[in-house]
Amino acid sequence: MGSASPGLSIMPSSRLLLTPDTVLRTDLEKVAGVSVGPERQDWSPSPPATPDQGLSTFYLSYFDMLYPEDSSWAAKCPGVSTREEPPKEPEQCPVIDSQAAGGSLDLSQGGLALEEHSLEQVQSMVVGEVLKDIETACKLLNITSDPVDWSPGNVQKWLLWTEHQYRLPPVGKAFQELGGKELCAMSEEQFRQRSPLGGEVLHAHLDIWKSAAWMKERTSSGALHYCASTSEESWTDSEVDSSCSGQPIHLWQFLKELLLKPHSYGRLIRWLNKEKGIFKIEDSAQVARLWGIRKNRPAMNYDKLSRSIRQYYKKGIIRKPDISQRLVYQFVHPI
């Protein structure tokens, strides 16, 4: 049989007749624009006050994490608006321009050089970051990056995770029993029918995943760097291997993964002293919840999670720091 319905495989590719980052960008804009709620997600910069600030904020947050040391230039970098291809999505550009509208092109000196190379580079970096985020989520959830391959269980995990990440209203059982193929075949309208409040955003997020999977497959021929490249500064090779091979993830690995993505999880858990491996759990309930999603343990809570951490004391994996503080732990072997 035709197995994967034609539309399924054609859809992403037809969309990607445009450059990959154009497509992703469109999805990103959608997600950012649509999901702007009273309480935006955790991607660091200040919550947008208006819908069109949402997009800028969305991008800037990525600039932020690309240039954590000096994000000031990005904050006033309307260079973003000097796009070369306005013909394509005219109505989406003004949104980006909203920052420039404020005037103040501070690109006078040094800015020009930046402007020259920045746009495309920044765009590809942003896309790269999105792809990395997806890889991270895959690791944390133990699901494949291509939604088409998801089991109904995987779909539920992804839904729970995405809900949590972007503070979407719970979909409950609206998508129960759906596998990845069915999910991917659904239109935005169908998403909205199943989940009137968050369906549209969920669909946009899924779209990003689909695009990413398509891009990944397209470039996979020579590229096996994917897994390892996701956590630049992180573990040793052997550790990367274990987290890439779909083996059950250990709690300490999970915690480290969260710690490696401060722009996504910094409000839940963060380094107090990265060199020494000291970290603080800022939101114990949420960290436990994510761990529960990962392990399919809906009843997981901080009481149980912390008991697991305490098992690490004996094993010499995690300990309490010399100066014990609430919710602060230390990896015995940092880096």
Add this chain to the structure above:
DNA sequence: CAATAGGAAGTCC
């Protein structure tokens, strides 16, 4: 009152 500590038994791969 939530966090910490650790024993004990159960589950899951």
Add this chain to the structure above:
DNA sequence: GGACTTCCTATTG
């Protein structure tokens, strides 16, 4: 059997 998970009691800040 290892790596949690679940439950529980006692202690601490």
